[in-house]
Amino acid sequence: MADLAIAPPKRLDVRGLVVQAVFLTLVVIVVVSAVTSARTNLDAMGLSSGFAFLDRATGWSYSFSLLERTIDDSYRWTLFIGFLNTLFLGVVSIILATILGFAVGTARDATNLATQSAAAIFIQTFRNIPLILQLVFWYAVLIHMPGPRQALSVMDALFLSNRGLMLPGLNVSAAAGTGLVAFAILAAIVLARWPGLSFIKKCLLWLAATVASCVVVALALSPEGESALSLPALKGLRFRGGVNVPIELVAMVVAITLYGAAYIAEVVRGGLQEVPRGLIEAGRALGLHEGLIWLKIKMPMALRTIVPPLGNQWVFLMKATTIGVAIGFSDLFMIVSTSITQSGQTLELIGILMAVFLLINFTLAQLINLLNARLRLKGH
């Protein structure tokens, strides 16, 4: 049918071009004049501008970092650590919020009234209270736990105190640890693309590979005469050894996960309700039990409705990491805001902050588009 529609002959749309050219010129003028007037005014006030400060040492410290740091680090390195912190917090929170959100969303869709109302209460509570309030609440709760000397312990290997969560770890350097994480991610990508294996088998294989790599690296690289496993132990004012998750990070993850899960649960419920009843009834008629119906019929169908708004929630959660400043968690926003007061380079630092968030969230949006394309039903 489309062949029959006759396209109008292409004409040069002079008016359209003029409008676009004028608009473009205006944008260029506004941007250029903003930049030059900012420059002139800063010069007039005797304030320095430019990015030379990035190489200066900061001279201040902050609460959390995944990498080694000192107070002599340059602003460049400190900002990079802030970027990693934000990315780490965002990714962990997004993964946990998604898992919890799917669980609560499924419960919300359940036929059991008790399950359904519990899920509804969860959603209404965490969705309707501002995130910053929830964060301050969780932080207040967490810092009123016992101090490190009276820490709650599980088998003397895992400790929870108001300083943080201490977990047993491998007795290897930070670089080796990073290598292990990179290996685990690589293994997951390779296995995901490996043909001819069921999902469950892929998961088991990945788990085996990861554990094996950890054991091998720990045995090979741990310092001589020391055990391969590093257990946290109270020494002086704090725990040494093992992996220390500071309480600020715990509070951030808890707050963002619960808040995000409430939103994602609603998205999941919406998706599940879109699944045609006929398909579910067909599954029951075949004698499949509810779990299998959820896994094989409901989820695959619902995902197509869930993914686009889910991606939106992920971008939103990534931006929600900027509230660390309220409780002293050194995310990128906090590092930038401290850098501004300590170096005075406001415009440059705000520019960096905006560019980094644009980069993170643009990448995230691209990933979601990719996922969406993969999930699309053929012929729809």
Place this chain on the structure above:
Amino acid sequence: MTKTLKSLLAAVACAVALPNAAAAESATIQAIKDRGTLLCSGHNGSYFGFVEVNDKNEWKGLDIDLCRAMTTAILGDPNKAQIVPLSWAQRFPALQSGDVDIIIKATGWTMGRDTELGLQFSLPYFFGGAQLMAHADLGVTQATELEGGTVCVEAGTTIERIVADYMKTIDVEHTMVSYEKAAELRAAYLANRCDAFAAWGPFLAVLRATEIDNPDKHVILSDQLSSEPIAAAMRQGDEDFVDLTNWMIAALLIAEEHGITMANVDEVAANPPNPTVARLLGSTPGIGERLGLRDTWAREMIAAVGNFGEIYHRNLGENSPYKLERGLNNLWSHGGLLYAPMLD
């Protein structure tokens, strides 16, 4: 013509008066005497330990006592001091416009104030800087014992950098958690999130004494991470008034050095143990004439407010709720930074 003549006459008068210049009165001192009161800077509220006001509008504090000492020196009566409540931002304009005669209010001596603001500073009478407060049950008394501890600080302040520098200098490994707001910082410290709290020393002392239910559970560490000289600020251009302020502070220090107190000042004056004390208390004449005051001004002043040590202990030290150790604010002979010029 008359103008020229007048200035000529004035110049001649000045030249004639020169030999007696020391005894000549400064404009500020003359104004104070005419008015019968000395106008000192108060605070819009209480800055505990230095400038405090109670619900009966009675002022007290280290700075208020120094103002009373000055009033006694000039007017012979500590009650003739008049305290003008001023905010931090108002204090310098108020001084320049003559609303107060002198600012004695925890004011740091900086180059900008000394030059651009047109102020003249006295001898420093107090040294305060960044300090650390820790939970007493840790058994910590100095910063080196904080190895492995957590220090909380207000984000984006100079304290943040001072602490980082200091801990690096003494090579103490620590975690620093910085909070944007003072209230969150205080809550985190009180909840035991941090082992130590870094802030301006006198502020910590006040926090410990007034806002914490049990002050004995917290200890201010002996380390001075930085120091700022606190001095009285006056308008530029009245050197005689500056001299008077300096000698008021010097007299209080000399009195402490020689053990002259509120209680024994009359006894010591009657029977001075050494020539310096005799000159200070006016037993040997000279101290008054050179400043255009009575020979007994220092003696009356000490009788009214005590020596510097007594003033300190009454307002900040052992006799106050704050129990602030003297540290740098002790006489040089006791390991502090305070010293008086020589009274010859």
